[in-house]
Amino acid sequence: MPLIYIWISIIVIVLKYKVVSLAPPMKATLKYLAGLAGPSGYGSKTTAEQIAQDCFSSMPTSHLTAIVTGATSGIGAETARVLAKRGVRIIIPARDMRKAEKVKKNIQNEIPEAEIIILEIDLSSFASIQRFCSDFLSLGLPLHILINNAGKYSQKLEFSEDKIELTFATNYVEMLLEKMVETASESCIEGRIVNVSSVIHTWVTTKTFSFTKLLNPKRYNGTRAYAQSKLANILHAKELARQLKARKANVTINAVHPGIGAATTCYVAISPQVAGMSGKYFADCNESRCSALANEENEAHKLWKQTRALIHRRMLPPVGKNVEASATS
Numbered sequence: 001m002p003l004i005y006i007w008i009s010i011i012v013i014v015l016k017y018k019v020v021s022l023a024p025p026m027k028a029t030l031k032y033l034a035g036l037a038g039p040s041g042y043g044s045k046t047t048a049e050q051i052a053q054d055c056f057s058s059m060p061t062s063h064l065t066a067i068v069t070g071a072t073s074g075i076g077a078e079t080a081r082v083l084a085k086r087g088v089r090i091i092i093p094a095r096d097m098r099k100a101e102k103v104k105k106n107i108q109n110e111i112p113e114a115e116i117i118i119l120e121i122d123l124s125s126f127a128s129i130q131r132f133c134s135d136f137l138s139l140g141l142p143l144h145i146l147i148n149n150a151g152k153y154s155q156k157l158e159f160s161e162d163k164i165e166l167t168f169a170t171n172y173v174e175m176l177l178e179k180m181v182e183t184a185s186e187s188c189i190e191g192r193i194v195n196v197s198s199v200i201h202t203w204v205t206t207k208t209f210s211f212t213k214l215l216n217p218k219r220y221n222g223t224r225a226y227a228q229s230k231l232a233n234i235l236h237a238k239e240l241a242r243q244l245k246a247r248k249a250n251v252t253i254n255a256v257h258p259g260i261g262a263a264t265t266c267y268v269a270i271s272p273q274v275a276g277m278s279g280k281y282f283a284d285c286n287e288s289r290c291s292a293l294a295n296e297e298n299e300a301h302k303l304w305k306q307t308r309a310l311i312h313r314r315m316l317p318p319v320g321k322n323v324e325a326s327a328t329s
């Protein structure tokens with residue numbers, strides 16, 4: 001056996017032993033580096049393919065429909081591919097239709113029977129989200145899974161067409177909730193919403209988190225804006241989870257830190273282990289701890305109320321009777 005493998009084996013064994021007695025953040029880091037499995041049986045080395053194979057081996061999935069935002073590249077494209085491989089019908093909302101067509105072609109080269117529908121959206125625009133919702137609803141399809149994966153990082157201060165700071169306008173979105181509730185009630189299949197957040201949300205402090213500053217920051221910092229939008233993704237999941245529970249809706253919503261792959265997103269979207277779990281935060285395919293601020297119920301409710309008020313002020317009259325859309329910032 002080459003020496004390097006012996007050293008790696010020793011390090012892994014030492015880490016396994018050490019992890020038992022370390023403080024939680026250090027423990028999490030070491031677990032991540034060593035790729036150790038958590039209580040779910042999965043860890044940082046688990047792939048989305050593995051999750052999908054485990055979850056779908058025992059249940060038919062050809063009747064499921066999922067929307068995956070930001071599927072024209074990165075984690076979203078991999079999420080779409082893996083779910084499509086298991087027979088899930090995938091809707092790709094995209095602002096760049098050429099990129100979306102390319103992703104669709106790649107998936108169908110690998111999985112000729114994959115059903116992929118591309119619809120146009122610019123997530124930073126209220127009007128565009130409304131049009132997308134209208135287009136989707138007019139297809140008459142159910143909606144079982146919604147993965148809010150699209151994300152933007154903006155180095156310099158930019159504003160959306162609705163005059164909202166662009167990172168926040170793009171990354172913080174809510175749409176098609178009533179459609180999900182309706183599908184879940186008709187199909188008796190638990191609807192799942194996944195907000196793709198980031199561990200960077202832990203950088204945000206209570207002092208710097210203000211709705212007005214999110215919309216229109218005075219002293220802009222790209223990393224701070226991105227971290228705040230990711231915190232908003234978790235707060236949104238927590239508040240909506242509370243509301244869905246109160247309505248007894250068969251829809252859950254959770255937030256994830258995806259790391260560098262699609263495994264955690266897929267785990268939360270389809271694993272039977274996550275059934276009934278809502279308002280939680282996951283990393284490396286396991287429930288994880290988010291920041292104290294992300295756990296503040298009052299903060300989550302305040303953000304939701306401020307968002308609603310903003311939407312009422314800004315939203316255009318509905319395009320069609322059944323159209324439901326709401327974006328945020």
Ligand SMILES: NC(=O)c1ccc[n+]([C@@H]2O[C@H](COP(=O)([O-])OP(=O)(O)OC[C@H]3O[C@@H](n4cnc5c(N)ncnc54)[C@H](OP(=O)(O)O)[C@@H]3O)[C@@H](O)[C@H]2O)c1
Nearest residue numbers: 070071072073074075095096122123124149150151198259
């Ligand atoms: N990668 C990581 O290490 C990491 C770590 C933590 C969290 N995350 C989170 O994971 C998610 C995916 O990350 P990624 O690295 O895979 O991102 P990525 O490769 O940069 O992809 C971002 C996706 O979002 C789409 N998007 C951006 N703005 C949009 C808009 N206005 N309307 C519609 N779509 C828009 C992009 O579309 P275009 O193709 O048109 O640009 C693209 O499909 C993000 O939410 C990110 O914050 C990633």
